[in-house]
Amino acid sequence: MRTQVGIVGAGPAGLLLSHLLALHGIDSVVVDHRSREHIVARARAGVLEHGSARLLRAAGLGARMDREGIEHGGIYLQYDGVREHLDFRDLTGGRTVMVYAQTEVVKDLVEARQAAGARLEFEVADTRVDELDSRHPVLRYTAADGVRHEVVCDVIAGCDGFHGVCRPSIPDGVLRVFDRDYPYAWLGILAQVPPSTDELIYAYHPDGFALHSLRSPQVSRLYLQVDPDEQLSAWPDERIWEGLRRRFALDGWELADGLIFDRSITPMRSFVAEPMRYGRLFLAGDAAHIVPPTGAKGLNLAIADVTVLAEALVALLRDGRPELADAYSDECLRRVWRATHFSRWMTSMLHRAPGADAMREQLRLSQLRYTTASRAAATSLAENYVGYPPLRLDGLDLPGA
Incomplete structure (x- = not known):
């Protein structure tokens, strides 16, 4: 077989990448060891940043989200017997978040890709990615019917999560792991x-x-x-x-x-592997980074990664311009580290650490009071929560942008 982009992982990152590439005439094959039923049923994250929701609409994937999702203009912080509201619209110039479960995003993506006749392979086994430092890396897998496949690609996208096969396929000494x-x-x-x-x-x-x-x-x-x-x-x-x-x-x-x-x-946990590229292999989503769920960043980082990656691959494979692909890892990691810091900060501020003494509790309460009383502190939380830096869509030239 031959394809332009071999995508390992049929979660939101892999499916969205396949969809965005198809809008620009670039073909892909998506493989996953899990069943379709498992992927669309798994309960996961539920908050989409302002930019993530805009991207789904611009890519033609937002109709059900806008019907069934719940737009939120803020959050409540509760502590020491009080509940304070942070108004995101006021603090960020009108930006909001959308409550719409990752499960539903995946359902919409699977339906869109299957309606377009995309090559989606579920319940595959013995997946391998090889020849990553060549111009034509190879994706190998055994399909659900037992047939072994070898797919020659221009690029492989590792969207297969923390426990996937792509990141471990990078040679020792290349990645730095935090x-x-x-x-x-x-x-x-x-x-x-x-x-x-x-x-x-x-x-x-x-x-x-x-x-x-x-x-x-x-x-x-x-x-x-x-x-x-x-x-x-x-x-x-x-x-x-x-x-x-x-x-x-x-x-x-x-x-x-x-x-x-x-x-x-x-x-x-917090986990970051860098760089997010080795040769013709590009990592995206949980394959490259994990954040605590307190800041609602995991799904949104995956969406941001593949938005950047799709633009880079269109430039590389359609136009022969490698500059964006070369910059992919650095551009994504700036957002990843910002989200990692914000998620750790939210987690530390809101969770009681084992063995915490009275002084640590008072310091935590002081931070919460400051965050809700100071407009500057509240703006910092709101800006990060709705998505910072704002997701840029102009480079993809999407039909609904």
Whole structure:
């Protein structure tokens, strides 16, 4: 087989890259070891930055998002018995975020790619990427029907996540890796109950952090800080709801509860691998970086990566101009490190660290008071939350931009 771009990973990064390239007449093959059903059902992130939502609309992928998503113009920070609102529209010149689950983004992308007749291969095995430092790298995999394929490419995009095969295929000594594990995790639930808030609530409490998010007018997404080695079996429904009620407690406000139909525990880490390119292999999304979920940056970084990558590959493969491809890693990493710092800052400010003494708690409360009382501090949080630097779309010449 022959294609211009071999894409490993059919998550949001890989599928969006395939879609953006197709809009510019560049063909691709997308492979993933998971099933289509697994990919479109997995509960993940749910907040799109202002630029991410604009990109999906410009690429013809925003119709259902605009019908079913929930636009938010701010968040609440809760601490020490108060709940303060940060108005993003006021602080950032009208920018907002969109609550629309990654699951739904992936559904829209799969439908769009299949409607366009794209080559999507699910449930593949023994995937390998070879000859990465040549002009024609090779993607090898065994399809679901047992047939072994060899695809000669111009470029390979590694969009296969932290545990994928692409990053480990880069020779030793090329990558520099930065890694940090955090001493807490999130117990996340999806519950069949209308949200008890109009916008996300980030709550600091002596028992630990809690987050009230949304998925739809009928479904709530909520999180509790737990220890990284905590077991789900230790958290029956009533204990979860009691923990949430205690951490969100506020005079005159009540948390509605309902049927929990999905739950998981997610450890938290920061990870960055640089550079994000080796030869004709380009890394994007979780293959190159992981951030704590507190700042809602993971999905948005993946979208930003492939927006930059799509423009670079169009210039390289259609126009014969390598400059943007050569600059890809540096351009992406500036955003990645900004998001990594913001995510760590939000995480540290809102989570109770194991063994924290009274002084550390007072320092954390002081930071929260300053963030909500100072317009400069609130603007910094808002600017980063809605997306900094703003995602640039003009280079892709998208039909809906």
